Amino acid sequence: MQQYKVESDSYTYWEDYASKYPALADIPGAKSQIQDNVNAVYAVVLRCFR
Amino acid sequence: MTDVKALQSERAQLFEDVYSGKIPKRVPIWLNFMFDGAVKYCEQKGALPEGVGLREVSWDPGLWFDVLDYTNPLVCSDISPIALLNRYPAYYQTLNAKSFVMGNTGTMQHPEVHSLEPEEYDEFIKDPFTFMLEVLMPRIYPALDTTPGKRSLIWAQAVKIMEKTEETARKTMGAISEKYGYPAQPTGRSTAPLDYLADFFRSFTGISVDVRRRPEKVKEACEKLIPIILSETYGFKDPASLPKTFRATIPLHMGSFLNNKQFEELYWPSWKKVMDALVSYGHGVNIFVEHDWMRYLDYLKSFDGNVRMQFEYGDPKLVKDKLGDTKHTVTGLFAVNNLKYNNVQQIKDSAKELIDILAPGGGYIFGFDKNMIQMSDEIIDKTRALSEFVLDYGKYKEVYV
Numbered sequence: 001m002q003q004y005k006v007e008s009d010s011y012t013y014w015e016d017y018a019s020k021y022p023a024l025a026d027i028p029g030a031k032s033q034i035q036d037n038v039n040a041v042y043a044v045v046l047r048c049f050r
Numbered sequence: 051m052t053d054v055k056a057l058q059s060e061r062a063q064l065f066e067d068v069y070s071g072k073i074p075k076r077v078p079i080w081l082n083f084m085f086d087g088a089v090k091y092c093e094q095k096g097a098l099p100e101g102v103g104l105r106e107v108s109w110d111p112g113l114w115f116d117v118l119d120y121t122n123p124l125v126c127s128d129i130s131p132i133a134l135l136n137r138y139p140a141y142y143q144t145l146n147a148k149s150f151v152m153g154n155t156g157t158m159q160h161p162e163v164h165s166l167e168p169e170e171y172d173e174f175i176k177d178p179f180t181f182m183l184e185v186l187m188p189r190i191y192p193a194l195d196t197t198p199g200k201r202s203l204i205w206a207q208a209v210k211i212m213e214k215t216e217e218t219a220r221k222t223m224g225a226i227s228e229k230y231g232y233p234a235q236p237t238g239r240s241t242a243p244l245d246y247l248a249d250f251f252r253s254f255t256g257i258s259v260d261v262r263r264r265p266e267k268v269k270e271a272c273e274k275l276i277p278i279i280l281s282e283t284y285g286f287k288d289p290a291s292l293p294k295t296f297r298a299t300i301p302l303h304m305g306s307f308l309n310n311k312q313f314e315e316l317y318w319p320s321w322k323k324v325m326d327a328l329v330s331y332g333h334g335v336n337i338f339v340e341h342d343w344m345r346y347l348d349y350l351k352s353f354d355g356n357v358r359m360q361f362e363y364g365d366p367k368l369v370k371d372k373l374g375d376t377k378h379t380v381t382g383l384f385a386v387n388n389l390k391y392n393n394v395q396q397i398k399d400s401a402k403e404l405i406d407i408l409a410p411g412g413g414y415i416f417g418f419d420k421n422m423i424q425m426s427d428e429i430i431d432k433t434r435a436l437s438e439f440v441l442d443y444g445k446y447k448e449v450y451v
Contacts, residue, residue: 004276004277004280004327005277006179006277006278006281007277008177008178008180009177010179010183010184011179038286039286039287040209040213040285040286041209042281042286043281043285043286044208044209044212045179045182045183045187046278046281046282047212047282048145048149048182048187048190048191048250049182049186049250049251050239050246050249050250050282
C-alpha cells in the first residue's frame with residue numbers, strides 16, 4: 001500500500017519539530033500537545049477549500 | 051435493554067449486514083431531508099420561538115437540537131433523516147467569505163468562485179498547501195488579506211468558531227441518535243481530486259476550460275492534491291486509529307460534465323488512488339454519484355472494499371447488472387419529486403419497482419436520489435406511507451427467500 005504524506009514548507013510534522021527542539025522529544029505528552037493542535041488547525045485550513 | 055437501544059442495535063445490524071455482504075433482515079431505509087426545510091417547517095408549525103427563522107437558527111447552534119427533535123420523529127428512517135447544517139455562517143462571516151454566503155432566505159449558498167488563475171498552476175503544483183495558505187485563502191476569504199497580526203487574530207477566531215460549532219453539532223447528533231435509536235455512523239469528508247481542484251480553485255467554468263487547454267497541468271495538480279485530501283479525510287489522524295465502521299463521504303461533482311476521454315485521463319487516475327487508500331485501512335466509502343454516471347459504471351465496479359453508491363439518476367436495471375455481483379452497496383434512484391408530484395399509490399409503485407430490481411441478493415439501501423429540500427404536512431404524510439411500505443415490502447424472508 002502506498003503511503004501519502006503532505007510535503008509542504010508550511011506543514012509541521014512532530015519529527016521536524018522535535019529535531020528543532022530535541023529536549024522535547026522525551027517528554028511524555030509533548031508530541032500530542034503539539035501535533036494534535038497542528039493537525040486541528042490544518043484541518044480547518046483544508047476545510048476552507050471544500 | 052430499552053426499546054430505543056434495541057432499535058439502535060437492530061438498525062446497526064442492518065447496516066453491518068448490508069456493508070459486509072450479508073442479506074439483512076430487511077432493506078435498510080436511509081432518507082435525507084435538508085436542514086433548511088426542517089427549520090422552515092418548524093417555523094410554520096410554531097415550534098420555534100417567535101420571530102426565529104432559518105437565519106436565526108443558522109446563527110444559533112443552541113437551537114439545532116430543537117429542530118431535529120421536532121422533525122426527526124415525523125419521518126421513519128434508519129439513519130437520522132435530517133442532516134445538520136454544515137456551513138456555519140459565523141465562520142464564513144468572520145472570514146468575509148466569497149465561497150459561501152447567506153442568501154435572503156437564510157440558506158447558505160455557494161457562488162461560482164475561483165481563487166487560482168490558470169497561469170499559476172506551476173507555482174501551485176510546486177507546494178499546493180503553501181500556495182493555498184499564502185495566496186489563495188486571502189482571495190476567497192478577504193478578511194485574511196490584512197496585516198500578519200490581524201490575520202492571525204481573525205484566523206484564530208475562525209478556528210475557535212469552527213471548533214465550538216462542530217462540538218455542538220457532534221453533541222446534538224449524539225443526543226438525537228440516543229433519543230431516537232439511530233446507529234453511530236462515524237464519517238469524514240473526502241473528495242475526488244479533480245472536484246477539489248474545480249470547487250474552490252478553478253471553478254466549474256475554469257476547470258471546464260482547463261481540461262481542454264491545459265490537461266497536463268490538471269493531471270499534475272490532481273496528483274499533488276491526493277495527500278492533502280487524504281489528510282483532511284482523517285483529520286490528519288492515523289487512519290488505523292479510527293473505528294472500523296468509519297466511512298469517508300465523497301460527493302462527486304464534475305464526472306458527468308466530462309467526456310469519456312477526459313474522465314479516463316484526468317478524473318479517474320487520481321480519484322482511484324484516493325479510493326484505494328481509503329479502503330486499504332478497512333474503511334468503507336460513501337459516494338454520492340451526482341447526476342447520471344451510467345457510462346462510468348465499469349469504473350465504479352472496479353473499486354476494492356465496500357463502497358456505498360448513492361445514484362441520483364440512472365437505470366436501476368443497468369446498475370444491478372453491473373454492480374449486483376460486487377461487494378458494493380447501492381442506494382438512491384428514488385426520485386424525491388415523487389413526494390411532491392405523485393399520489394401515495396404512485397409513490398409505493400415507484401418504491402416497489404426499485405426494490406424488485408435492486409434488493410434481491412442484498413447490497414441495497416432504500417434511499418432518495420438526493421436530499422429533499424422541502425418539508426410540509428403533505429410531504430411528511432407521503433414519506434410516512436413510503437417508509438411503512440418499504441419496511442413491510444423490504445423484508446427479505448417474506449419476499450425473496
